Amino acid sequence: MAIKKVDLKKAYRLLQIGPTTMISAKHNGIENVMAAAWVSLVGNNKVMAFIGKQAFTRELVEKSGYYVVQIPTVKQMNTVLYVGENSYKTINNKLDKIPIFYQDEFDLPLVEGCAGWLICKVIPNARNEKEHNLFMGEIIGAWSDDRVFNNGHWIFDDAPDELRTVHYVAGGQFYAIGKGTKFNHGPGSD
C-alpha cells in the first residue's frame, strides 16, 4: 500500500461517487476533525462543504482559510461516528483517538487510513458562509490509497471490502460502495 499523489485534473473523481467524508482543519496549533455528509463538487476543481455553525472545525477553517476533505472507508466507520457525535468543544482531547499524519508542503492534519484526501483552499463568499454554512474551496492537493484509487480511477473490486467508501443515511445506517461496471463510452476520459 502507498499513499500516492493524485493528478489535480482527476482529483474530482475521489468525490464524484458521493462518499460521506470527514473534514479536518488546523489553526494556531489547534486541529480538529468532523464528519461531513454534505460535501460536493463544484465543477472538476472545486468543492463545496456544509460546515454548521456549531462545529468547532468551522472556526479553524475560517481563521486558516484551508480545510481537508478526506474519504473514510468501511473500516473507519466507528471513527466517522465518533468524530460526528463528539465535539472538540466538550472533549478537547478528541483527536487523541484519531491517528493523524501530514504531507509535505501543507500544515494540515490528514486522518490516517482513509481512501483519499483533498486539500482545499477557501474561496471566500460571505453570503454562502453566513446564510447557508457553505464553504467553497479550490482543490490544491490530493492523494489516494493506491489499493483503491490509482491512475485516476477507483479500483474497489480489486481491494478488500473494508476499504470501500461509506455512504451515510441516518441513525447509524450506512452503505458501502458496491460493484463496478464499465461502459465503453460516457462523459469524462482516462
Place this chain on the structure above:
Amino acid sequence: MAIKKVDLKKAYRLLQIGPTTMISAKHNGIENVMAAAWVSLVGNNKVMAFIGKQAFTRELVEKSGYYVVQIPTVKQMNTVLYVGENSYKTINNKLDKIPIFYQDEFDLPLVEGCAGWLICKVIPNARNEKEHNLFMGEIIGAWSDDRVFNNGHWIFDDAPDELRTVHYVAGGQFYAIGKGTKFNHGPGSD
C-alpha cells in the same frame, strides 16, 4: 411497487448517499433532462446543483424557477449516459426515448423508473449561478420507489440489484451502491 410520497423531513436521505442524478425541468411546454453528478445537500432541506452554461436545461430552470433531481438506478445507466451525452440543442426530440410522468400539483417532468425524485424550488443567488453555475433549491416535494426507499430509509439489500443507485466516476465507469450496515447509534434518527 408503488411510488410513495417521502416525508420532506427525511427527503434529504435520498441524496445523502451521494448518487449520480438526472435533473429535469420544464418551461413554456418545453421539457428536458440532463445528467448531473455535482448535486449535493445544503442542510437537510435544500439542494445545490451544478448546471453548466452549455446545458439547455439551465434555461428551463432559470425561466421556470424549478427543477427536479431524480435518482436513477443501475437499470437506467444507459439512459443516464444518453441524456449526459446528447443535448436538446442538437437533438430536440431527445425526450422521445425517455418515459416521463407527472405528479399532481407540479407541472414538472419526472423520469420513470428512478429510485427517487425531489422537486426543488430555486432560491435565487445571482453570484452562485453566474460565477459558479450553482443553483440552490428548496426541496418542496419528494417521492421514492418503495421497493428501495421506504419509511425514510433505503432498503437496497431487500430489492433487486438493478434498482441500486449509480455513482459515476468517468469515461463510462460507475459503481452501484453496495451492502448496508446499521450501527445502533449515530447522527440522525428514524
